[in-house]
Amino acid sequence: MNVTDSCGAGGRSKSTRKARAGDCGAQPLRRPTTFRVDRSSGRKADFDQHVGIPKYIADASCRIHRVMRGALLLAGVVSVAALTVVGFRYLTSVREPEESFDAEQWVSRREQVQLNDPGCVRGGMALSLMRTDTLLKLTRGEVVRLLGAPDDSAAETLRYGLGQCHWDWRQSVLVIRFGPAGRTSSVGIKTE
Known part of the structure; x- marks a missing residue:
């Protein structure tokens, strides 16, 4: 048995592992007996029999293996x-x-977003708006003046359709959220 086999497979209980010869914590490992042939008689003679690997080396090898x-x-x-x-x-x-971002293009592409399979019509401009933080800290009225009428709105959000910009062809929307002060707090792209 060589040193790499000495630690055994994990998952066995400690008692089973210790009972197995050559396992961690068991007897020192033994190199296999080697023989040399005596040329005069043609018989095998023991050579290097029972030269053990010291226990501390076997234990260190098991720890390294673990x-x-x-x-x-x-x-x-x-x-x-x-x-x-x-x-x-x-x-x-x-x-x-x-x-x-081009405000005229943004507004003119709104109708294309409503088509059955529009592709990602305004997604590139929405990415530009997000990267440059153009919409942050604007009031609701300033956002509507810049982007036009929203496709959907609530008290704290405005939603603008972008087309099918994600891998699964679901409709994507630019979601603009307003904080308590009435100014834009976050801008993100979501799927519907």
């Missing part, structure tokens, strides 16, 4: 979590290149 197994498990979990976050961000982000 730590490496734990590190690999942790690395796998972190990798899966990172891929999940990246995948979620990819699936929920707008798939449209940023386009500089």
Whole structure:
């Protein structure tokens, strides 16, 4: 048995693990007996029989093996979590290149948004508005003057249709929220 086999598989109870020869905490590991052939008689003679690996080396090897197994498990979990976050961000982000905001184009594209399969009509301009923070700290009246009449509104929000800007072809909307002072507090793109 070699050193890498000495720790055994996880999941067994300690008593089972200790009872198995060559496991962590058990007897020192033994190298297999090697033989040399005596040339004069042609017989095998023991050579290097029962040269043991000291217990402290076997125990250290088992600890290293356990730590490496734990590190690999942790690395796998972190990798899966990172891929999940990246995948979620990819699936929920707008798939449209940023386009500089033009108020006339914004208003004229409103009718295209209402079509059955419009594509991402105003998504690029919405990304530009968000990146430049153009809408932050504006009052409700200033936002309506800039973007035109909203497609939907409530006491604290205005919603402007963008078209189908997400991967699953659902309608996307620019949601503008107002704080207690009556000024824009947040701007985001959501799906309906």
